[in-house]
Amino acid sequence: xxxxxxxxxxxxxxxxxxxxxxxxxxxxxxxxxxxxxxxxxxxxxxxxxxxxxxxxxxxxxxxxxxxxxxxxxxxxxxxxxxxxxxxxxxxxxxxxxxxxxxxxxxxxxxxxxxxxxxxxxxxxxxxxxxxxxxxxxxxxxxxxxxxxxxxxxxxxxxxxxxxxxxxxxxxxxxxxxxxxxxxxxxxxxxxxxxxxxxxxxxxxxxxxxxxxxxxxxxxxxxxxxxxxxxxxxxxxxxxxxxxxxxxxxxxxxxxxxxxxxxxxxxxxxxxxxxxxxxxxxxxxxxxxxxxxxxxxxxxxxxxxxxxxxxxxxxxxxxxxxxxxxxxxxxxxxxxxxxxxxxxxxxxxxxxxxxx
Ligand SMILES: [Fe+2]
Numbered sequence: 001x002x003x004x005x006x007x008x009x010x011x012x013x014x015x016x017x018x019x020x021x022x023x024x025x026x027x028x029x030x031x032x033x034x035x036x037x038x039x040x041x042x043x044x045x046x047x048x049x050x051x052x053x054x055x056x057x058x059x060x061x062x063x064x065x066x067x068x069x070x071x072x073x074x075x076x077x078x079x080x081x082x083x084x085x086x087x088x089x090x091x092x093x094x095x096x097x098x099x100x101x102x103x104x105x106x107x108x109x110x111x112x113x114x115x116x117x118x119x120x121x122x123x124x125x126x127x128x129x130x131x132x133x134x135x136x137x138x139x140x141x142x143x144x145x146x147x148x149x150x151x152x153x154x155x156x157x158x159x160x161x162x163x164x165x166x167x168x169x170x171x172x173x174x175x176x177x178x179x180x181x182x183x184x185x186x187x188x189x190x191x192x193x194x195x196x197x198x199x200x201x202x203x204x205x206x207x208x209x210x211x212x213x214x215x216x217x218x219x220x221x222x223x224x225x226x227x228x229x230x231x232x233x234x235x236x237x238x239x240x241x242x243x244x245x246x247x248x249x250x251x252x253x254x255x256x257x258x259x260x261x262x263x264x265x266x267x268x269x270x271x272x273x274x275x276x277x278x279x280x281x282x283x284x285x286x287x288x289x290x291x292x293x294x295x296x297x298x299x300x301x302x303x304x305x306x307x308x309x310x311x312x313x314x315x316x317x318x319x320x321x322x323x324x325x326x327x328x329x330x331x332x333x334x335x336x337x338x339x340x341x342x343x344x345x346x347x348x349x350x351x352x353x354x355x
Contacts, residue, residue, distance in 0.1 A: 006252070006330050007085045008261040008323050009078045010337075010352040013094065013183035016345065017071055018122060019130030024067065025060030026128060027220075027271060027346050031278045036223035041277045051280060051343035060344045068133075070340045074351035075187050077336065081353045082188065082199070087260040089150060090199045091248060093322040094180025094264040095208035095315070098218025100172050106213050107166035108236045109244055111158075112181070112203040113151035114169070117144045119177040121186065121193060134193045142193065144177065144185055147200045150257075154202060157251040163244065178205055180319070184264045199260075204248070208265070208318045210235025211310065212272070220271055223278075238309065238321045239302045245325020253330070263323035265316035266347035267339075273313030280343040285312035290339050290350060298328045320350075327354050 016024045032042050044052050054063040082090070101107060121142040122132045132140070148169070155167040171177060181203040186194035207213060211231040212221075221229070236244070245261070252259045267289070268281035276282060285308075292300050301324060309317060326332075337352035 005256075005258045006249070006261070006326075006332060007081065007087070008263075008327050008332055008352075008354040009082065010263040010320050010323055010350055011075060011078050011184070011187065012071060012266045012347075012349040012351070013180045013187065013264045014071065014266055014347060014349060015124045015128075015179055015183065016130070017068060018132055018183065018186060019125045019128065020133050021064035021068065022061055023128065023130035024064035025055075025344050026130065028279070028344055029059060031271065034222050034278070037277045037279070041279055048343060054342060054344040063344060067340070067342055067345050071349060072190055074338060074340065074349070075190050078351060078353060079188050079190075081335070081355075082260055085260060085355075086258065087199055088257040089147060089202050090260045090262055091202045091204060092181055092184050092262045092264050093204050093206050093245075093319040094178055094184060095319060096178045096205040097180070097209060098213065099176045099178045100168070100205065101207075102172075103214060106207055106232070107205070108207050108240075110166040110168055110205045111151050111155040112146070112168050112205065113148045113155065114144075114146045114171065115148040116146055117171065117177070118142070119144055119182060121182070123176050124179050132193070136193060140193070142182070142185065142195060144182065145197065145200045147202060150200075151202050154248065154251060158247055161247060161250065163247040178203070180264045181205075184262060204322070206241065206318050206322060207235040208315045210306065210315065212315070219269075226274065234306050235315070235318065237306050238304050238318065241318045241321035242298070242302050242325030242328070245322040245327070246329035248322075249326040249329040261323050261326045263320040265319040266349045267317050268313045269316065269347045270313065271346065272315055275311060276313070281347050282312040282314070283341050283343065283348055285314060286339065286341070286348040286350075289314070289317065293337065293350075293352070296334065298324060
């Protein structure tokens with residue numbers, strides 16, 4: 001099987017990166033107003049030295065610039081590799097966070113066969129009360145580059161090889177476009193807020209939020225509400241996500257397109273890590289999985305259970321599992337990776353490039 005037509009990337013779609021430094025730690029500031037969280041947990045005197053240093057004397061405002069620099073470095077490196085490879089298509093695995101898919105239907109995986117689509121660029125930032133960091137008007141739009149025919153072909157190819165795949169021809173009316181996909185275009189073209197990315201995306205949504213998809217309406221919840229929540233059915237298992245990545249890789253192996261596979265997400269999220277009171281991400285759990293990634297130990301990675309992932313607030317890592325499935329199937333090798341860790345800015349953010 002030839003692998004020269006393929007590459008893979010892992011990157012963040014961290015919404016606050018689209019906002020300003022002033023608002024980057026806004027989520028933690030919001031969490032600290034949750035009355036159900038014990039006072040001692042909220043007291044910086046009880047935080048790690050490293051977390052106190054990030055929080056500083058201005059609630060994370062100064063540290064935000066350094067966090068942004070590290071993320072933009074990683075994104076620029078991913079973009080340079082993508083440009084050097086020059087793909088025909090970019091398959092993006094991203095979570096749908098109570099955006100396109102709500103109570104009506106939640107598919108485990110879904111191919112978005114949309115073609116070009118003009119969508120609001122900054123809805124999430126607008127709702128959080130943060131200006132976008134590019135200083136563009138609040139109601140700016142961006143044209144997401146799709147390819148409806150190739151996406152349809154992908155869904156058909158998967159079903160024919162025994163992987164039952166949902167597909168969508170039209171975004172739900174009034175819905176936010178899934179920010180995991182939207183921000184992938186914005187951030188891969190960080191210097192132009194997504195306006196000049198020349199590549200066509202083939203988005204595949206992943207139900208990363210699983211038991212919390214409807215229960216927490218895509219994420220943020222107060223502990224008082226969590227006590228009464230009724231959990232939804234689980235999302236796909238890590239192993240199944242790897243199987244999907246492998247099936248998509250086999251689909252393209254039979255064709256002649258040059259394809260880049262992109263996992264779009266950060267790993268542990270503070271707002272999903274119940275056992276850490278939503279105050280910080282589970283850095284230790286992320287480091288354990290990152291070590292497995294560095295060892296290319298896919299057998300150990302696919303043995304991780306949904307329960308372990310949910311407990312660590314790593315729901316969105318399922319996007320990476322899809323990518324690893326393709327990487328393993330195609331025999332791609334890791335060229336570079338790094339993990340930007342933080343305790344104040346919600347999530348740890350790994351980057352990786354495979355060729
Ligand atoms: Fe997300």
